[in-house]
Amino acid sequence: MGKKIVGSPEAWEEGSLGREEEFVRVSKNVDDAALNEAGGLQPISIRLQKSLIEDFKMIADINGIGYQPLIRQVLKRFADSEKRRILREKSADMRALDDDNHHDPDKGEGKKAYG
Template identity: 70%
Template sequence: MAESTDKIHGTEQAWENRELGADEQYVRVSTSVNDKSLDEAAGLHPISIRLQKSLIEDLKMIAEINGIGYQPLIRQVLTRFADAEKKKILQEKYHELHGENGQPCKPDDDQSAYG
């Protein structure tokens, strides 16, 4: 007997709008997955960092307002900062090499770009 691959009409939308799959009576904590394997799968590495208590409280408040934990918020903040710094460094290096008008600098134009 061939297996039916027909979808139930409207099922995809029911999953999307949480009519299906959101009932807590069917939820349980997985016993086959641990924190270490989740961290590895997400590419996360635990660190220890010392921050001022007031900064931690501010971050927790901001995280709560945004509906996330404070550690994911800190990851977002650090990621945004690192991305912005890398972009700034690359732009500075580009302008050192190509000048303000985007054209390659000649040694006579700007000696600092070459050394």
């Protein structure tokens, strides 16, 4: 196999190209609707305490990300955790109901027919 071209996709992915600060600029032609669609995002409006926002900004800064992506991560983690908890509870309820049905003497199990 031949030598990789310096401008290859691999060079971009590994960071040997494109990460120098001199080449960074904010795009002025951002299509917010297309960006939201591509990311599966839906803009919402929410009111939060100023101190909570400041806490998120501080935590985000320490982790080198923006505070809005951090809030998305927190909400996603919470929703995933709650879904798992609910599914575990429902599953336990179903198992308990199934166990009750299999061991219920009134359901005919364990009764002997005498003749």
